Amino acid sequence: MKITMAHGSGGESTSELIRQIFAKHFHNEVLDRMEDSAIVPGNGRIAMTTDSFVVTPYFFPGGDIGRLSVCGTVNDLLMSGSVPKYLTCGCILEEGMDMDDLDRIIASMAETAREAGVEIITGDTKVVEARTGKGGLMINTAGVGFARDGAQCEPSQCADSDAVILSGTLGEHHAAILGSRMGIHNNIVSDAAPLVEMVNGLMNAGIHVHAMRDVTRGGLGTVLNEFASASACCMNLQEKDLPVSDQVRDFCGILGLDPMYMGNEGKMVAIVPKEEEEAAVKIIRGSRYGENAAVIGHVEKNADTTPAVVLHTQIGGRRVIGLMYGEGLPRIC
Amino acid sequence: MSDFEKIISFLREYDGPDVRLMEVCGTHTGAIARNGIPSMLSPHIHLISGPGCPVCVTVTAVIDRLVELAEKENTVVLTFGDLIRVKGTTKSLADAKADGGHVEMVYSPLDTVRMAQQDPSREYVFAAIGFETTTPVYAMVLQEAIEKNIHNLKLLTSLKTMPNVIRWVCENGGNIDGFIAPGHVSVITGSRAYEELSQEFQIPFVVAGFEGPQLLATIYALTGMRGHAGVRNLYREAVTPEGNPAAQEMVNRYFEPSDASWRGMGTIAGSGMTLRKEYAQYDAGSYGLDEDHMPAGCSCASVLTGKISPVQCPLFGRSCTPDNAHGACMVSTEGSCYNYFISGRKD
Numbered sequence: 001m002k003i004t005m006a007h008g009s010g011g012e013s014t015s016e017l018i019r020q021i022f023a024k025h026f027h028n029e030v031l032d033r034m035e036d037s038a039i040v041p042g043n044g045r046i047a048m049t050t051d052s053f054v055v056t057p058y059f060f061p062g063g064d065i066g067r068l069s070v071c072g073t074v075n076d077l078l079m080s081g082s083v084p085k086y087l088t089c090g091c092i093l094e095e096g097m098d099m100d101d102l103d104r105i106i107a108s109m110a111e112t113a114r115e116a117g118v119e120i121i122t123g124d125t126k127v128v129e130a131r132t133g134k135g136g137l138m139i140n141t142a143g144v145g146f147a148r149d150g151a152q153c154e155p156s157q158c159a160d161s162d163a164v165i166l167s168g169t170l171g172e173h174h175a176a177i178l179g180s181r182m183g184i185h186n187n188i189v190s191d192a193a194p195l196v197e198m199v200n201g202l203m204n205a206g207i208h209v210h211a212m213r214d215v216t217r218g219g220l221g222t223v224l225n226e227f228a229s230a231s232a233c234c235m236n237l238q239e240k241d242l243p244v245s246d247q248v249r250d251f252c253g254i255l256g257l258d259p260m261y262m263g264n265e266g267k268m269v270a271i272v273p274k275e276e277e278e279a280a281v282k283i284i285r286g287s288r289y290g291e292n293a294a295v296i297g298h299v300e301k302n303a304d305t306t307p308a309v310v311l312h313t314q315i316g317g318r319r320v321i322g323l324m325y326g327e328g329l330p331r332i333c
Numbered sequence: 334m335s336d337f338e339k340i341i342s343f344l345r346e347y348d349g350p351d352v353r354l355m356e357v358c359g360t361h362t363g364a365i366a367r368n369g370i371p372s373m374l375s376p377h378i379h380l381i382s383g384p385g386c387p388v389c390v391t392v393t394a395v396i397d398r399l400v401e402l403a404e405k406e407n408t409v410v411l412t413f414g415d416l417i418r419v420k421g422t423t424k425s426l427a428d429a430k431a432d433g434g435h436v437e438m439v440y441s442p443l444d445t446v447r448m449a450q451q452d453p454s455r456e457y458v459f460a461a462i463g464f465e466t467t468t469p470v471y472a473m474v475l476q477e478a479i480e481k482n483i484h485n486l487k488l489l490t491s492l493k494t495m496p497n498v499i500r501w502v503c504e505n506g507g508n509i510d511g512f513i514a515p516g517h518v519s520v521i522t523g524s525r526a527y528e529e530l531s532q533e534f535q536i537p538f539v540v541a542g543f544e545g546p547q548l549l550a551t552i553y554a555l556t557g558m559r560g561h562a563g564v565r566n567l568y569r570e571a572v573t574p575e576g577n578p579a580a581q582e583m584v585n586r587y588f589e590p591s592d593a594s595w596r597g598m599g600t601i602a603g604s605g606m607t608l609r610k611e612y613a614q615y616d617a618g619s620y621g622l623d624e625d626h627m628p629a630g631c632s633c634a635s636v637l638t639g640k641i642s643p644v645q646c647p648l649f650g651r652s653c654t655p656d657n658a659h660g661a662c663m664v665s666t667e668g669s670c671y672n673y674f675i676s677g678r679k680d
Contacts, residue, residue: 182440253543256363256666308677315545316341317369322675325655 008127025110038121045147047082062189066109073143082145089123090140116194157210158231163277171262193266198287219261237297347375358515359386359667368545381639382669394622396421403434449486487617497604511555523576597634
């Protein structure tokens with residue numbers, strides 16, 4: 001069965017769609033009340049974020065747009081040092097979309113939300129006329145979390161000699177999406193994942209995380225440039241310590257892409273004091289999705305430091321990692 | 334000390350006469366930047382990026398023609414990668430698309446045949462840009478279209494070949510002492526393609542792959558060969574003296590040598606390929622696209638031929654940046670200006 005304009009009419013077809021798919025999968029006490037807005041308990045400082053998801057194809061190796069839409073928002077809340085609690089789900093469906101595909105995507109959202117320990121408590125659907133002819137889907141999720149007391153975690157807090165820790169290998173999500181669009185057969189799967197366990201681990205162990213960011217679009221190069229500029233420091237990275245899988249490295253080699261700028265959906269970078277680096281890496285490695293975590297470099301900050309990200313290459317060269325420009329398009333030859 | 338350590342220390346400490354080496358391949362430009370090689374060389378060894386990035390050497394008339402086609406009713410322009418952002422006289426293909434033109438990026442060349450077959454009501458034009466490496470791919474597309482009896486797929490060609498542009502650089506360029514010969518192109522043409530040029534200009538050529546240590550070994554070899562003719566092949570795992578005869582045969586079946594227009598360099602005799610007359614029905618109007626509109630102050634020509642370094646162009650980093658590129662060298666990730674800009678090279 002396909003999505004039609006009637007599913008967006010606000011009438012019985014809309015109710016049926018919500019009952020059959022959204023309410024069935026998301027089902028929780030707050031949502032089940034089906035009120036105009038969800039009312040939930042909470043005290044203290046709240047963290048709020050929103051993100052929209054548009055991806056082609058919407059099923060890809062290792063995930064789908066539903067999983068992505070939960071991970072992206074949950075991870076954004078986590079990176080501010082908050083505990084994610086609630087999400088909203090806004091779906092814009094294109095007429096012609098396959099109902100079974102929608103069901104799978106919403107089921108995947110629900111499963112990822114359960115894994116991340118958040119509830120989807122309110123939502124909305126709209127149907128638009130077919131534009132692509134391929135029955136597209138766009139999802140917006142907003143998220144609410146509660147700020148932890150005492151956590152001061154901002155890009156401007158990087159200090160001299162701090163360790164730069166990356167939670168795992170670079171580039172899987174980008175390579176998986178591009179690979180499936182290009183019909184390149186390989187075993188690369190997206191890394192889309194909620195990073196709840198590793199962030200909670202760091203926070204509960206009292207690690208003094210100075211800055212933390214999930215490494216999404218724009219890649220590690222972009223995140224570290226933001227940190228370097230906000231903290232007026234230099235990030236010295238060692239290429240030999242950068243975790244990149246052989247498959248992604250070869251994929252990038254063929255297409256002229258650089259893992260430093262590839263998008264990920266389940267990786268983060270954390271800046272922690274040098275004396276806590278071993279403990280922090282151990283915690284991340286021991287948590288789900290963190291088994292390849294590594295210290296990839298250190299922060300240098302003194303009166304003469306020019307803000308920059310510098311990669312010390314395996315063969316002994318020195319390369320400045322600048323900001324990313326353009327979209328990282330595959331080259332011609 | 335291992336051989337590799339000896340090479341590294343030689344290149345760092347080299348104190349002989351200045352050596353100017355040109356890499357004639359955009360992928361080498363990228364690999365050199367990625368490995369941080371410029372930081373490992375003595376100030377007497379200079380690396381210069383030559384005219385080997387296909388997007389960078391495409392003249393504006395080709396982009397203008399593609400834009401015109403994209404804006405035509407019932408015509409769709411298909412293109413690879415970064416060509417989409419290169420500006421013609423007034424617009425890039427990305428601009429044309431934003432204005433409602435029909436431009437689609439393709440990832441796999443044979444997709445173009447499938448697209449044309451599925452939608453016979455529209456004409457599909459594939460932007461066939463590239464060097465010896467990519468031309469066999471366009472030949473394959475054509476073969477497939479002919480076999481499937483598809484008539485609504487055409488090529489707009491701007492195909493270049495290496496030997497005669499290298500000759501042009503030797504005759505007009507900035508005193509090059511040696512060439513890092515292109516790895517991918519040499520897979521097709523073979524390393525022998527450089528022998529005549531090497532003898533004629535008494536310049537060494539070394540064919541290189543794309544790994545850091547091999548590039549360092551290539552620079553080391555060329556520094557030692559300075560002032561002497563000779564062709565060496567350090568990329569033996571992929572390149573033979575004869576090249577790939579099957580690919581050459583495929584190209585020759587559909588294309589023939591022609592003169593070609595290069596950005597900032599004008600027309601260079603025998604430096605391109607165009608469709609053979611018997612396949613002219615598959616051409617989307619590629620002949621005579623020679624006009625080259627250079628924005629005022631743009632020094633692409635001098636950069637591409639090694640006469641000046643990107644940082645010496647008056648527009649570099651000021652009004653010309655990757656976000657607002659005047660010339661294609663700043664657009665492509667293989668462009669010399671782009672690589673200088675993002676890696677902060679100042680030499």
